[in-house]
Amino acid sequence: MLKLYDLPLSLNCYKVRLLLSLLGVDYEKEMVDLFQGEHKTDDFLAINPFGQIPILVDEGNVIRDSQAIMVWIARKYDGDAWMPNGIEEEALVNEWLSAAAYELRLGPYDARLAKHELAIMFCVNENKVDERSKTALTLYEGRLSDRQWIALDRPTIADVAAFPAISQCGDGEISLDPYPSVAAWVGRVRALPGFVDILD
Numbered sequence: 001m002l003k004l005y006d007l008p009l010s011l012n013c014y015k016v017r018l019l020l021s022l023l024g025v026d027y028e029k030e031m032v033d034l035f036q037g038e039h040k041t042d043d044f045l046a047i048n049p050f051g052q053i054p055i056l057v058d059e060g061n062v063i064r065d066s067q068a069i070m071v072w073i074a075r076k077y078d079g080d081a082w083m084p085n086g087i088e089e090e091a092l093v094n095e096w097l098s099a100a101a102y103e104l105r106l107g108p109y110d111a112r113l114a115k116h117e118l119a120i121m122f123c124v125n126e127n128k129v130d131e132r133s134k135t136a137l138t139l140y141e142g143r144l145s146d147r148q149w150i151a152l153d154r155p156t157i158a159d160v161a162a163f164p165a166i167s168q169c170g171d172g173e174i175s176l177d178p179y180p181s182v183a184a185w186v187g188r189v190r191a192l193p194g195f196v197d198i199l200d
Contacts (some may be wrong), residue, residue: 002027005047005055007034011109011164012066013054014198019070019160020070022194023077027056067097070157080155093151096158099139104165107136111172112165133174140166144181148188155192163189168198 004020006013006029020027022154032038032053039051046057048064058062058074063069074083084090111129140162151158167186169176176183189195 003030003057005030005032005044005053005057007053008199009033011112011168011198014164015066015160016054016056016069016073017194018163019073019082019157021196021200022160022192023073023082024194025073025077062158067101067161070097070160071099072159082155082160084152084156089152093156093158096143096151097161099136099161100158100161100165103132103136103139104162107133107165107171108174109165111174112168115172118122129172130174133169133172137166137169137174137176138180140182140185141179144185148185150185155189159185159189164198 002020002025004013004016004027006017008031032044033143034053038044045051047057047062050064052064053063054066054069056069063072068159071083074081080086083093107129111133114129140150147153149155149159149161163186166176167189176186
């Protein structure tokens with residue numbers, strides 16, 4: 001069975017759990033307490049020398065990084081529905097995976113860390129999170145203003161990658177009120193069969 005090295009409140013871990021649930025894939029969790037330094041132990045570093053979560057382990061295959069894990073899960077368990085094989089569609093999904101890893105990471109993701117007093121631990125620039133959140137959410141608002149889903153005409157891992165940071169904006173005191181298309185998209189993701197919330 002798949003094993004996910006996990007931390008419940010981690011947005012990167014959440015996106016993996018969300019995809020696994022949407023696809024109905026069974027797995028077991030191994031909790032990793034970052035605050036106790038469990039990600040820096042010799043045993044953990046033997047699995048992932050980067051000392052980061054999430055990690056997915058499947059019969060000796062070790063996949064690290066949430067984006068890479070989602071691609072692997074989508075390819076293995078759902079053909080090309082959530083991660084297309086066609087070169088043009090795949091490029092679009094990858095573009096928005098990059099936006100989730102960069103623009104959303106520097107904006108709503110970091111805003112959340114700053115409000116939870118984790119800015120120093122995760123190297124967050126607290127003075128820039130509001131500005132960067134506005135930049136990121138404006139980008140997504142423009143993209144979703146005339147479409148249902150971020151990358152394609154159906155949900156893909158680009159939607160799953162973006163959902164945790166955007167859906168948890170309130171934790172960073174970032175409002176979605178100025179972004180009605182983004183807020184409507186959050187509702188559509190929540191309505192997908194198999195959806196789970198961050199602490200489900």
